[in-house]
Amino acid sequence: MAAVRFHELGLDDRLLKAVADLGWEKPTLIQEKAIPLGMEGKDLLARARTGSGKTAAYSIPIIQSLLQSKMTVSEQAVRVLILIPTKELGHQVQQMVRQLTTYCARDIKIADISGQADISAQRPILMEKPDIVVGTPSRVLIHINQKTLCLRESLQVLVIDEADLIFSFGFEDDLKSLLCFNLLRHDRPLHPAIVKPHLKNVPDYLSTCGLNDLLGNESRISPDVAQGAASLAKY
Numbered sequence: 001m002a003a004v005r006f007h008e009l010g011l012d013d014r015l016l017k018a019v020a021d022l023g024w025e026k027p028t029l030i031q032e033k034a035i036p037l038g039m040e041g042k043d044l045l046a047r048a049r050t051g052s053g054k055t056a057a058y059s060i061p062i063i064q065s066l067l068q069s070k071m072t073v074s075e076q077a078v079r080v081l082i083l084i085p086t087k088e089l090g091h092q093v094q095q096m097v098r099q100l101t102t103y104c105a106r107d108i109k110i111a112d113i114s115g116q117a118d119i120s121a122q123r124p125i126l127m128e129k130p131d132i133v134v135g136t137p138s139r140v141l142i143h144i145n146q147k148t149l150c151l152r153e154s155l156q157v158l159v160i161d162e163a164d165l166i167f168s169f170g171f172e173d174d175l176k177s178l179l180c181f182n183l184l185r186h187d188r189p190l191h192p193a194i195v196k197p198h199l200k201n202v203p204d205y206l207s208t209c210g211l212n213d214l215l216g217n218e219s220r221i222s223p224d225v226a227q228g229a230a231s232l233a234k235y
């Protein structure tokens with residue numbers, strides 16, 4: 001079967017142009033599998049080797065869906081939260097999203113709150129309600145506590161990037177505290193993308209980490225996450 005090309009994925013022209021500028025000829029395997037699932041709004045659990053293009057695998061469908069929703073919804077709000085374990089990764093994710101939104105930078109705003117040491121300097125940035133916020137769980141928690149970040153009414157997509165590192169770096173308690181804020185409204189679908197390279201037992205892992213609460217309820221997780229996981233696990 002011939003390899004899928006980016007233009008066959010139904011992406012916005014501005015995204016396709018940015019991808020072409022990056023010199024990417026075709027999606028990597030993880031992108032080929034993850035982008036259509038993400039665009040369908042499926043919950044997604046992905047693992048793939050380092051450098052296989054996982055960041056774009058979740059960023060591209062996020063950008064595509066933000067561009068689509070901007071056509072009908074004008075109100076600015078934080079709709080996507082990307083949790084990362086380190087400020088270096090936060091910087092990389094922001095860079096990648098900025099490259100992919102080169103031709104729609106006015107429409108899609110991203111703020112990386114993981115890097116700047118001064119929390120007060122981040123307040124005005126968050127006041128502008130960027131569409132995408134990238135941060136470590138502890139930094140996100142601080143802003144939620146200080147009410148400089150409110151996600152409950154608007155959050156649509158949650159990404160936990162390098163989830164294995166997030167937990168091994170001791171962010172587990174922060175993540176559980178985030179749940180106590182009722183971050184999410186359960187009357188509305190939320191599409192989590194959990195990116196973790198070395199995942200052995202998906203349902204046990206999610207349940208141990210309390211992520212089934214985060215996702216809504218267990219019955220919702222099983223079909224979607226398992227479907228995403230099953231189709232991606234071998235890559």
Ligand SMILES: Nc1ncnc2c1ncn2[C@@H]1O[C@H](COP(=O)(O)OP(=O)(O)OP(=O)(O)O)[C@@H](O)[C@H]1O
Nearest residue numbers: 023024025026027028049050051052053054055056
């Ligand atoms: N479809 C593609 N074609 C060519 N290069 C790509 C493609 N997608 C991503 N890349 C490039 O591959 C490199 C690795 O991408 P990325 O950082 O997203 O991988 P990753 O799987 O998230 O890595 P890590 O596990 O280290 O975080 C980057 O330089 C990126 O620009």
